[in-house]
Amino acid sequence: xxxxxxxxxxxxxxxxxxxxxxxxxxxxxxxxxxxxxxxxxxxxxxxxxxxxxxxxxxxxxxxxxxxxxxxxxxxxxxxxxxxxxxxxxxxxxxxxxxxxxxxxxxxxxxxxxxxxxxxxxxxxxxxxxxxxxxxxxxxxxxxxxxxxxxxxxxxxxxxxxxxxxxxxxxxxxxxxxxxxxxxxxxxxxxxxxxxxxxxxxxxxxxxxxxxxxxxxxxxxxxxxxxxxxxxx
Ligand SMILES: C[S@@+](CC[C@H](N)C(=O)[O-])C[C@H]1O[C@@H](n2cnc3c(N)ncnc32)[C@H](O)[C@@H]1O
Numbered sequence: 001x002x003x004x005x006x007x008x009x010x011x012x013x014x015x016x017x018x019x020x021x022x023x024x025x026x027x028x029x030x031x032x033x034x035x036x037x038x039x040x041x042x043x044x045x046x047x048x049x050x051x052x053x054x055x056x057x058x059x060x061x062x063x064x065x066x067x068x069x070x071x072x073x074x075x076x077x078x079x080x081x082x083x084x085x086x087x088x089x090x091x092x093x094x095x096x097x098x099x100x101x102x103x104x105x106x107x108x109x110x111x112x113x114x115x116x117x118x119x120x121x122x123x124x125x126x127x128x129x130x131x132x133x134x135x136x137x138x139x140x141x142x143x144x145x146x147x148x149x150x151x152x153x154x155x156x157x158x159x160x161x162x163x164x165x166x167x168x169x170x171x172x173x174x175x176x177x178x179x180x181x182x183x184x185x186x187x188x189x190x191x192x193x194x195x196x197x198x199x200x201x202x203x204x205x206x207x208x209x210x211x212x213x214x215x216x217x218x219x220x221x222x223x224x225x226x227x228x229x230x231x232x
Contacts, residue, residue, distance in 0.1 A: 014079035023176040032061040044068040046114040052121030056084035112143035123152040139210025142230040151225035156198035
C-alpha cells in the first residue's frame with residue numbers, strides 16, 4: 001500500500017503537481033500561515049522535520065519566514081523529492097535542508113527536532129494501526145514538548161453534512177481542472193485508497209501515539225489540520 005502511494009507520485013505527477021493544485025492554493029496558503037504562527041515561539045535555530053515534503057512548499061514557506069531554521073525533508077517518492085530539491089536550490093535554501101528520499105523509519109537517528117509538519121500524507125495509510133504507528137514515529141523524532149502540525153482529509157461519513165462537504169470538494173477539484181472521469185474515480189476511492197476516518201478518530205490516533213490531545217486549528221471542506229504537542 002505504501003509503495004503504491006509512492007508510485008502514484010511519479011515523474012509526470014511531480015512535474016505538474018504545483019501547477020495542478022494552484023487553483024486551490026489559497027486553501028493551503030491559510031494552512032501555511034497558521035503553521036508559521038503556531039511555530040513562532042520556536043528557537044531562532046530550530047530544526048524542523050517535514051514528513052512527506054512533496055515538492056517542498058511547506059519548507060519554502062517556513063524557511064522564508066525563519067532564516068535561522070534548518071529542515072529535514074523526508075519524502076519517499078524520488079520524482080517529488082527531485083522537484084523539492086530543485087525548488088529549494090532555486091530559492092537559495094538547499095544548504096539549510098537535509099534530504100532523505102525514503103520513509104521516516106529509515107531516517108538515521110540524530111538530534112531531536114523542535115517541530116514537524118506532515119501535510120496530506122497520513123490519510124494514505126488506510127490501516128488505522130499503521131497510521132497510528134506513523135504518528136508515533138513522528139513523536140519519537142521530536143524533543144519533549146515538540147510541536148506537530150498535521151493536515152489530512154478527514155470526514156465523518158455518517159454526519160448528515162458529509163454529502164454536502166463531499167459535493168463541494170468535488171466541485172473544488174473540478175474547478176482545479178480535474179476531469180469528470182477522475183472525479184468519479186476520486187469519489188469511489190475515498191475511504192478505500194484514502195482513509196476516511198472521522199476527525200475524532202484522527203484526533204484519537206494522534207493522542208494515542210505520543211502526543212497530547214491535538215487541537216484542530218483549521219478546516220477547509222474535507223481538509224482538517226491539528227496542532228499537537230509531544231507528550232511527556
Ligand atoms: C499530497 S502530497 C503532499 C505533499 C506536501 N506535503 C504538500 O502539502 O504539498 C503527499 C506526499 O506524501 C508522500 N508520502 C506518501 N506516503 C508517505 C509515507 N508513508 N511517508 C512519507 N511520505 C509519504 C508522497 O510521496 C507525496 O509526495
